[in-house]
Amino acid sequence: MPEETVKTYKLDREINSVLATDCGSTTTKAILIEKVNGEYRLVVRGEAPTTVEAPFEDVTMGARNAIREVEELTGRRLLDENGVITPRQPDGSGVDIYLSTSSAGGGLQMMVAGVIKIMTAESAERAALGAGAIVMDTISIDDGRKPFEKIQRIRHLRPDMILLSGGIDGGTITHVVQIAELIAAAEPKPRLGIGFKLPIIYAGNADARSHMEKILGEKTDLRVVDNIRPVLEKENLGPAREEIHRLFMEHVMAQAPGYNKLMKWTPVPIMPTPGAVGLLMQQAARTFDLSLVGVDIGGATTDVFSVFGANHEFFNRTVSANLGMSYSICNVLLEAGVANIRRWIPFDIDEADLRNRIRNKMIRPTTIPQTMEELIIEQALAREALRLAFEHHKSLAVGLRGVQRTIDVSRTFADQQVSAGTLVDLMELGMLVGSGGVLSHAPRRVQSALMMLDAFVPEGFTRLTVDSIFMMPQLGVLSTVHPEAATQVFDRDCLIRLGEALAPVGPGRDGQDAVTVTMTPSQGKPVTVTVPFGSMALLPLPEGTTAEVEAKPHQGLDVGGGRGRTVKRTIEGGVVGFIIDARGRQPFVLPDDTKERNRKLIEWLRALDVYPAEYLDQLAKA
Amino acid sequence: MANAYTPGLKVTEQATVRKTRRLPILGEVLVQPGQEVRPDDVVARASLPGNPQTVNLAALLGVGEPQDVVHYLLKKPGDPVKKGEVIARTSGLFGLFKKEVTSPIDGTIEMVSTVTGQAVLREPPIPVEVTAYIKGKVVDVIPREGAIIETTGAFIQGIFGVGGERRGIIDVAVSSPDDILDAPAIGPQHKGKVVVGGSLMTGAAIKKAAQVGASALVAGGIIDTDLVEFLGHDIGVAITGHEDVPLTLMITEGFGRIRMAQRTFDLFRQLAGEECSINGATQIRAGVMRPEVIVPGHKPSGLVAQQNLQEGLAPGMPVRIIREPYFGLLAEVVDLPPELQVIETEAKVRILHARLQDGRVVTIPRANVEIIES
Numbered sequence: 001m002p003e004e005t006v007k008t009y010k011l012d013r014e015i016n017s018v019l020a021t022d023c024g025s026t027t028t029k030a031i032l033i034e035k036v037n038g039e040y041r042l043v044v045r046g047e048a049p050t051t052v053e054a055p056f057e058d059v060t061m062g063a064r065n066a067i068r069e070v071e072e073l074t075g076r077r078l079l080d081e082n083g084v085i086t087p088r089q090p091d092g093s094g095v096d097i098y099l100s101t102s103s104a105g106g107g108l109q110m111m112v113a114g115v116i117k118i119m120t121a122e123s124a125e126r127a128a129l130g131a132g133a134i135v136m137d138t139i140s141i142d143d144g145r146k147p148f149e150k151i152q153r154i155r156h157l158r159p160d161m162i163l164l165s166g167g168i169d170g171g172t173i174t175h176v177v178q179i180a181e182l183i184a185a186a187e188p189k190p191r192l193g194i195g196f197k198l199p200i201i202y203a204g205n206a207d208a209r210s211h212m213e214k215i216l217g218e219k220t221d222l223r224v225v226d227n228i229r230p231v232l233e234k235e236n237l238g239p240a241r242e243e244i245h246r247l248f249m250e251h252v253m254a255q256a257p258g259y260n261k262l263m264k265w266t267p268v269p270i271m272p273t274p275g276a277v278g279l280l281m282q283q284a285a286r287t288f289d290l291s292l293v294g295v296d297i298g299g300a301t302t303d304v305f306s307v308f309g310a311n312h313e314f315f316n317r318t319v320s321a322n323l324g325m326s327y328s329i330c331n332v333l334l335e336a337g338v339a340n341i342r343r344w345i346p347f348d349i350d351e352a353d354l355r356n357r358i359r360n361k362m363i364r365p366t367t368i369p370q371t372m373e374e375l376i377i378e379q380a381l382a383r384e385a386l387r388l389a390f391e392h393h394k395s396l397a398v399g400l401r402g403v404q405r406t407i408d409v410s411r412t413f414a415d416q417q418v419s420a421g422t423l424v425d426l427m428e429l430g431m432l433v434g435s436g437g438v439l440s441h442a443p444r445r446v447q448s449a450l451m452m453l454d455a456f457v458p459e460g461f462t463r464l465t466v467d468s469i470f471m472m473p474q475l476g477v478l479s480t481v482h483p484e485a486a487t488q489v490f491d492r493d494c495l496i497r498l499g500e501a502l503a504p505v506g507p508g509r510d511g512q513d514a515v516t517v518t519m520t521p522s523q524g525k526p527v528t529v530t531v532p533f534g535s536m537a538l539l540p541l542p543e544g545t546t547a548e549v550e551a552k553p554h555q556g557l558d559v560g561g562g563r564g565r566t567v568k569r570t571i572e573g574g575v576v577g578f579i580i581d582a583r584g585r586q587p588f589v590l591p592d593d594t595k596e597r598n599r600k601l602i603e604w605l606r607a608l609d610v611y612p613a614e615y616l617d618q619l620a621k622a
Numbered sequence: 623m624a625n626a627y628t629p630g631l632k633v634t635e636q637a638t639v640r641k642t643r644r645l646p647i648l649g650e651v652l653v654q655p656g657q658e659v660r661p662d663d664v665v666a667r668a669s670l671p672g673n674p675q676t677v678n679l680a681a682l683l684g685v686g687e688p689q690d691v692v693h694y695l696l697k698k699p700g701d702p703v704k705k706g707e708v709i710a711r712t713s714g715l716f717g718l719f720k721k722e723v724t725s726p727i728d729g730t731i732e733m734v735s736t737v738t739g740q741a742v743l744r745e746p747p748i749p750v751e752v753t754a755y756i757k758g759k760v761v762d763v764i765p766r767e768g769a770i771i772e773t774t775g776a777f778i779q780g781i782f783g784v785g786g787e788r789r790g791i792i793d794v795a796v797s798s799p800d801d802i803l804d805a806p807a808i809g810p811q812h813k814g815k816v817v818v819g820g821s822l823m824t825g826a827a828i829k830k831a832a833q834v835g836a837s838a839l840v841a842g843g844i845i846d847t848d849l850v851e852f853l854g855h856d857i858g859v860a861i862t863g864h865e866d867v868p869l870t871l872m873i874t875e876g877f878g879r880i881r882m883a884q885r886t887f888d889l890f891r892q893l894a895g896e897e898c899s900i901n902g903a904t905q906i907r908a909g910v911m912r913p914e915v916i917v918p919g920h921k922p923s924g925l926v927a928q929q930n931l932q933e934g935l936a937p938g939m940p941v942r943i944i945r946e947p948y949f950g951l952l953a954e955v956v957d958l959p960p961e962l963q964v965i966e967t968e969a970k971v972r973i974l975h976a977r978l979q980d981g982r983v984v985t986i987p988r989a990n991v992e993i994i995e996s
Contacts (some may be wrong), residue, residue, distance in 0.1 A: 330856070
């Protein structure tokens with residue numbers, strides 16, 4: 001959770017051109033970055049289907065195809081029979097460095113175990129998530145399951161590895177040994193490599209290491225690293241995460257078809273895709289000096305990242321393994337329920353029809369909405385997937401539980417309730433970064449902005465951005481070898497600035513003034529608007545410009561300076577502009593009555609010009 | 623990407639199908655390359671270590687220090703035990719107040735921990751067998767893991783299914799691909815059979831099929847809520863095949879009432895009376911797995927229209943539209959403009975023009991059509 005030192009790699013040459021791929025579960029994406037007039041910029045990108053699975057079973061085929069697109073677009077030779085040509089040759093062929101990330105073949109799937117669910121097990125979960133893993137299950141002494149149920153679960157799942165923690169150094173060893181005995185009894189098998197021993201990383205009480213060797217040494221591929229929780233007050237995730245990355249390369253990647261070849265193309269270890277995105281998010285928080293939440297909504301999973309704290313010291317990542325827009329779209333329906341999806345749809349739709357449409361999207365995931373109606377349904381589902389993933393994130397992104405002012409274990413338990421609050425402070429949140437097809441490729445950028453506002457309900461001032469073409473994984477791994485290049489490309493070519501949003505917080509009366517805003521753009525005349533409670537407004541503020549904003553809340557609402565206090569601030573423009581969202585926060589509610597709700601939704605969609613006016617007119621008439 | 627259309631499902635009278643039959647853990651392969659196998663033949667076998675049970679001896683015996691439990695053991699690690707047999711006993715005070723711990727299972731004592739005071743007992747090994755699933759020939763053996771079986775015959779992929787591997791004689795219970803397969807069409811004669819319907823299998827038909835002991839049902843569509851009722855739970859993620867259900871279901875077109883593609887229906891009619899292997903397992907992700915019906919040894923009649931789709935989409939090619947507003951309709955490609963076009967949603971995408979069966983020519987994103995492969 002506290003930010004850790006990132007392992008970096010020193011290179012023996014000057015870097016002027018970088019080729020990086022991300023081997024995703026469906027698509028392999030290649031980007032070419034070059035130094036142009038002293039600045040690192042994205043030159044071109046290429047993509048091709050990933051080829052990890054049958055009938056190809058060689059990841060390098062997909063990587064070659066994606067890179068070939070880059071070759072065609074640039075007219076430069078980048079590949080030879082041995083892989084990517086490095087360094088760049090005098091004849092112009094090749095690049096100075098090749099890098100890659102991967103989430104193909106299911107990514108990194110882990111199981112974690114600890115003694116106490118909300119302490120060592122939670123620390124282990126954070127270590128695994130931060131390293132880019134999907135956590136299949138978390139086992140602890142107090143997880144409410146009987147020993148045989150835990151054993152059955154361990155046997156049933158076939159993770160890539162298990163991270164076992166428990167106990168502080170010098171503390172009691174009984175409980176962590178008990179967990180180790182359960183794991184040994186289950187005789188777990190790895191997902192890949194039939195006949196291989198399952199890697200287990202032990203990151204618990206140092207005094208129990210000899211017991212671990214005895215219990216797990218023969219049955220598993222045991223690795224021992226420093227305790228994840230050496231004392232109650234400290235979390236030490238670095239060594240466990242490094243070992244996870246090492247094992248990901250040695251065990252998971254080495255077993256995946258073609259990775260042995262791919263690993264030889266690059267001097268830097270292949271990084272799990274979400275791990276790389278996490279690095280980039282941390283760097284972005286430092287660069288822009290603000291707290292941020294990033295989200296990547298994919299077909300199968302949704303990853304949420306957050307960086308908070310005065311020194312951006314609280315980094316958290318969660319993955320909602322079964323919330324996505326295609327493969328697991330029915331799980332969004334299941335978890336959110338029909339009513340929650342329908343509340344974002346401004347027209348009547350039969351429940352059975354809606355359910356069948358969602359199922360059909362699941363079984364044919366590559367289809368795209370052709371009608372406005374279909375687009376609205378898809379974006380309604382995205383709002384719920386994002387909302388649920390964010391709820392999940394907030395519940396896990398918490399401070400070390402029970403350690404504030406604690407001096408002994410009894411006090412620790414007493415403090416759990418008071419210190420278990422989320423680190424995600426929506427008023428402190430300075431920037432939202434959206435990524436994934438539904439956000440990056442929405443036909444109108446304002447649709448992405450509104451989806452994020454509806455799902456995350458940010459408070460006060462928040463900058464809204466989306467990733468243009470999802471190159472954050474490649475930039476994340478690049479940041480380990482060339483932070484400057486990664487930052488420049490992220491800022492100039494990756495991030496699309498949608499604009500700024502302002503949301504007053506507090507209950508209010510519909511129709512009465514909520515906030516008066518005076519915006520003085522760096523180019524243009526000042527504008528003053530008063531937005532009533534329950535409404536939205538959009539003030540144009542082009543990308544590349546800034547504005548001085550004075551926001552005066554009414555009705556005792558809070559825009560970031562406290563109840564009723566005026567706030568002044570400089571904001572950046574964007575392709576959407578400055579959105580004033582006076583629909584209310586704490587609570588943010590939609591009308592229960594369908595007719596009234598549809599009317600309000602259409603009013604907001606019109607205010608922001610989210611869908612074509614003539615289409616909204618038709619809806620209003622209906 | 624070059625191919626902006628959904629690769630279609632295979633529906634063919636004649637295909638060579640290879641199935642890799644693999645154990646979950648290392649074991650013994652029972653077949654040889656070249657050997658002919660039947661669907662029920664076991665091709666590989668292994669023993670999974672039995673289920674373990676933990677017994678907290680220290681707590682049950684009331685021993686203060688876990689390391690002391692070894693003094694009270696009547697059985698040592700490696701010893702076989704019977705359920706109810708005493709495995710540890712304290713001597714008590716003057717022979718009174720003895721405490722005993724009995725084995726909860728038939729098995730062996732695997733280990734006794736002096737750190738935690740718990741014993742691990744293990745049940746006998748669980749045999750795991752992998753059958754051939756299809757009638758065919760062993761073309762390769764993966765040492766200690768399994769075998770690859772090959773067959774030639776008819777092969778029909780569906781779009782979604784539930785339930786695992788089964789087999790049975792194909793029986794087409796409706797007269798047209800538009801017909802709904804309802805309960806009255808199913809009777810005792812369908813016991814052990816794979817029953818094929820038209821545009822929809824109703825919830826009542828599924829119940830009746832389960833009652834009469836049918837092996838599987840196949841139809842164009844299913845109503846989402848009927849599927850949920852049949853399974854007893856909702857499906858969140860598209861990974862199926864391991865459900866504990868009395869019969870396998872396969873849909874060929876999608877959710878809702880959707881006419882089965884004529885070619886698929888015609889082929890099922892050709893195959894009526896022949897034995898097939900069917901699997902409902904579906905996994906929609908990279909490395910997609912679709913449900914399937916395989917009829918080994920089927921001799922092509924030539925009556926079912928064939929297509930060659932090696933070159934991808936082309937004018938004149940029949941396609942199925944797989945998204946609203948024309949979902950489920952069949953059409954013929956008219957042309958494929960190369961440039962991106964703006965569709966109703968304002969997205970710029972690759973499109974095609976297609977002629978629907980009623981003669982209308984419509985614009986469809988290429989991603990929203992599917993070729994029925996042969």
